[in-house]
Amino acid sequence: MPSQFSTLTLSCIGAGRLGKTLCHLFSKHLQIGQIINRNQVSAQLAVDFIGSGQAYTGYSDLKPADLWLIATPDNSIQQTSKALKNSGVLRNGDIVFHCSGSLGADSLALDNCPTASVHPIHSFANPQNSLTHFAGTACGIEGQPEAVEVLKPLFANIGAAPFAIASEHKSLYHAATVMTCNYLVSLMALGEQMLAASGVDSAVGNHSPLEPLIRQTLDNYLSTDAVSALTGPIARGDSATIEAHLQALQGQPELWQKVYCALGNATIELSAQQGQASADSLASISTLLNLDNR
Ligand SMILES: NC(=O)c1ccc[n+]([C@@H]2O[C@H](COP(=O)([O-])OP(=O)(O)OC[C@H]3O[C@@H](n4cnc5c(N)ncnc54)[C@H](OP(=O)(O)O)[C@@H]3O)[C@@H](O)[C@H]2O)c1
Numbered sequence: 001m002p003s004q005f006s007t008l009t010l011s012c013i014g015a016g017r018l019g020k021t022l023c024h025l026f027s028k029h030l031q032i033g034q035i036i037n038r039n040q041v042s043a044q045l046a047v048d049f050i051g052s053g054q055a056y057t058g059y060s061d062l063k064p065a066d067l068w069l070i071a072t073p074d075n076s077i078q079q080t081s082k083a084l085k086n087s088g089v090l091r092n093g094d095i096v097f098h099c100s101g102s103l104g105a106d107s108l109a110l111d112n113c114p115t116a117s118v119h120p121i122h123s124f125a126n127p128q129n130s131l132t133h134f135a136g137t138a139c140g141i142e143g144q145p146e147a148v149e150v151l152k153p154l155f156a157n158i159g160a161a162p163f164a165i166a167s168e169h170k171s172l173y174h175a176a177t178v179m180t181c182n183y184l185v186s187l188m189a190l191g192e193q194m195l196a197a198s199g200v201d202s203a204v205g206n207h208s209p210l211e212p213l214i215r216q217t218l219d220n221y222l223s224t225d226a227v228s229a230l231t232g233p234i235a236r237g238d239s240a241t242i243e244a245h246l247q248a249l250q251g252q253p254e255l256w257q258k259v260y261c262a263l264g265n266a267t268i269e270l271s272a273q274q275g276q277a278s279a280d281s282l283a284s285i286s287t288l289l290n291l292d293n294r
Contacts, residue, residue: 015035105144142170
């Protein structure tokens with residue numbers, strides 16, 4: 001274990017999708033101590049995945065560790081930190097951190113231990129895949145300097161790209177990641193539903209007919225920028241097509257129309273920056289997309 005952290009031990013409370021993935025990656029650089037879940041079977045499965053550590057439940061007879069990762073769901077992080085504190089295992093200077101995107105380090109509420117939050121902008125939906133795809137993940141980090149100065153290089157050692165986030169901006173920062181990741185999935189699912197309502201089979205040969213379009217759009221966006229990647233009727237100032245879409249959406253689920261209009265308004269702003277459509281045509285489209293006018 002040729003690492004500056006090799007003498008340190010990390011224990012994890014809540015080894016689910018994120019916890020077990022990070023512990024597996026950390027295990028190449030430091031010692032993994034106890035893996036504590038509420039359920040012994042899930043704790044043992046996490047240990048098997050990590051390849052080291054001791055499965056445990058409860059807070060009696062915990063063993064000391066230099067680093068504590070609390071990776072329970074967000075709504076139990078505070079209560080978990082309190083239980084860890086009350087267990088009496090924490091020594092002055094042990095580092096305690098969580099990985100929530102929306103909570104700050106102060107939610108851990110520990111007086112004698114430096115605390116931090118490190119939020120990987122990564123979806124751990126499939127832990128096995130995450131092991132190979134984690135490298136390059138940006139991680140928003142904030143907290144007490146004594147914790148940040150250890151966690152920043154530790155995360156860098158597993159391939160992350162840590163960056164500082166101000167604790168007072170964490171909720172807005174997290175809303176941005178949720179909109180980009182989770183809502184993108186919802187948007188694509190709505191697109192599939194609209195396609196199905198138009199009579200198109202949504203799985204031609206096991207692939208959605210939207211798949212090449214989704215991939216091209218993401219490639220264009222990621223290799224250029226929003227203004228360069230934008231195409232379509234709003235970018236062209238084609239109000240007649242937008243009007244036809246809105247007529248077609250009448251009688252369909254109200255949510256489809258609301259999402260279409262809200263994102264259409266965001267698209268008008270990008271189109272104005274792009275400059276292909278005239279200001280008049282964008283103003284007409286804006287009137288069409290205003291649900292109060294309908
Ligand atoms: N998943 C992601 O993509 C992702 C991305 C970035 C950040 N995060 C953050 O990572 C943290 C964990 O999320 P996750 O998706 O990994 O959650 P998860 O898959 O639901 O795992 C949570 C784990 O915590 C255990 N647990 C729940 N309550 C507990 C308690 N009171 N005491 C001890 N163990 C408990 C559960 O096992 P038992 O039921 O056996 O107790 C489970 O193994 C959250 O703060 C989340 O915001 C997640």
